Amino acid sequence: MTTTTTLLEEISVPEGIGRPIPDAATREVIAYAPVHTTEDLDRAIADARAAQPGWAALGHAERSRILHAIADEIEANAEELAVLLSREQGKPLNGPNARFEVGACALWTRSAADTPLEPEVVFEAGESRAEVHYEPLGVVGAIGPWNWPMMISVWQIAPSLRMGNTVVVKPSEYTPLSVLALAAVFNRHLPEGVLTVVSGDREVGASIAAHPGLDKIMFTGSTETGRRIVEASAHNLARLTLELGGNDPGIILPGTDIAAIAENLFWGIFLNTGQTCAALKRLYVHDSQYEQVVETLANLAAAMPSGNGLDEANVLGPLQNEKQFDVVRRLVDDARARGARIVTGGAAAPEHGPLFYQTTVVADIDDGAPLVDEEQFGPVIPVIRYSEVDDAVRRANASSQGLGASVWSSDVDAATEVARRVQAGTVWINQHGAINPNVPFGGIKASGYGQEFGVAGLKAVAAPQVIQR
Incomplete structure (x- = not known):
């Protein structure tokens, strides 16, 4: 006789070791999330750094194939993911809510896989020619929010993986289970070290912003926290994409x-x-x-x-x-x-x-x-x-x-x-908040900078290299 382990059982830790995560509606404990430390973060970034060259070497076509397999896996586990998301975040299953969000995870993963990004010829005259190519940055640190924890994590993860980067994710302390479960689904198809979730407290989040082992930081959250990330990242000059608050x-x-x-x-x-x-x-x-x-x-x-x-x-x-x-x-x-x-x-x-x-x-x-x-x-x-x-x-x-x-x-x-x-x-x-995986999205003023989605989103997690002859 065989037993099937649920995603929640797979990602949870025993009571007394982890942090209790309440059901948003009832406040009863759903499960216990791991509490990772800055030492865990250091190990995750080191593993990501070691895994990145091999992941990049697979090439766009193979990475895109894997992302499509991940999207299939998300869809195969959609109801379990939606129920967990509904309990932890609070949004209902129906309407533009939990099932919608899980569906968006599959959609944005496929879009990242399928969006073309060819070398750009920016100058050509006689025998002179200049092309812009887009190469992996290295290791991306992704810090996500609690309001759309799965979908926004995919916005950060999928394009980064497509471009040959490895990713270390820090979910919100309020909704770690949703992101851990999503990453478990991703990791059924990824090499070890390519995607790691570090489920820690604010100290871990602050360490990501200042960590010398990261080449890019993506953050969705408050303007106040975004300003602190800008200050902390100044020491290592990590590139930033900041999607901050809005009014x-x-x-x-x-x-x-x-x-x-x-x-x-x-x-x-x-x-x-x-x-x-x-x-x-x-x-x-x-x-x-x-x-x-x-x-x-x-x-x-x-x-x-x-x-x-x-x-x-x-x-x-x-x-x-x-x-x-x-x-x-x-x-x-x-x-x-x-x-x-x-x-x-x-x-x-x-x-x-x-x-x-x-x-x-x-x-x-x-x-x-x-x-x-x-x-x-x-x-x-x-x-x-x-x-x-x-x-x-x-x-x-x-x-x-x-x-x-x-x-x-x-x-x-x-x-x-x-x-x-x-x-x-x-x-x-005549609409508000409608988003499309092919249409760039990002803010101005105190709502942050950098764009996500489509070609602009791929370029944001890549290093432009000019080849000129």
Whole structure:
């Protein structure tokens, strides 16, 4: 008789050795994650350095074949991965949530394998010719977040592997199990040392940023932490890709068909219960349609089922951790104290679990309130009036952050004209937060620098070499 070991059993360590990881919805312990040290990090980077030449020598075609095999493996284990992700992170299985995220892992892995990156002829005259080739950097250190732990890890891992690098991953302390399980699936097809997860605390994360054995650091997380990584990496001049916080604005232009955009607008705001860097976080609406938009969002918010993510009926889940729950509660309480109108929601939802917060729409609020000026990262949207489009653009651009933005209108040409004036790495028209593995993605201002996805993403994890004759 044979027994099958689950991914969770494969990656967990015994109680008393590891750190307890709670279910985001119930707060019951799921399993115990390994607690790696800086010495473990040193060994992982040394192993990655030793494995890198052999991995690079396989060539693009073989590495791409292996990535396709990994994508197949992800799909074969999709439901087990989705259930673990739902429990640890909190997002429901259904809707644009856990099953969606696991599917995106396979999609982005295949895209990294299939995106062509040929040598570029940049000069040619007579017998003179200059070409740009792209070679592996070496070892990539990847530091991921807790909101989309599997998908964003793949954004870092898959292109790095495709280009012949080896990777050492440091997952968030809140969601290590998801990343450990994903890496276990990858490692069924990778040589030893090519991909290692170091599941440690903040000390390990800080050591990655300053480690002399890394050639590239990729980080998704807060602007504050991103600044510390820039400072720490100065000593070894590691290349950086930083996808930092966002306080994305949306502008609804006068005369827009609100019913036609309502569903896209809602999910642009409340995707992953609002816990998305590139979610719409402050919405500017013209006086003429202000109350209609507020009422439409409030009705949708009241109708969307929230609760434990393993319940197939739910599409909204809890805040992932106590710290983020406290941020959301503080910002809404402050808005209420300032006289803002809480149209729907505005309180905890303990009937669902300790860290659930009602889906909340806040009206009659303005710039200067913390709920507008800060990134709430939760199921709350402040809706702000404007009278002139130029003023809405000015206010949208007033933030120090510039990850994403959106313009909404029944006149796509008018929306595009306004979009060109908005300061953000991506400006969507009649949608928000939609991403494509072939389309570059990255922020400006305090939202970081460097691009991911497609050809730009491959180049970001490669060393350009000019061959000139």
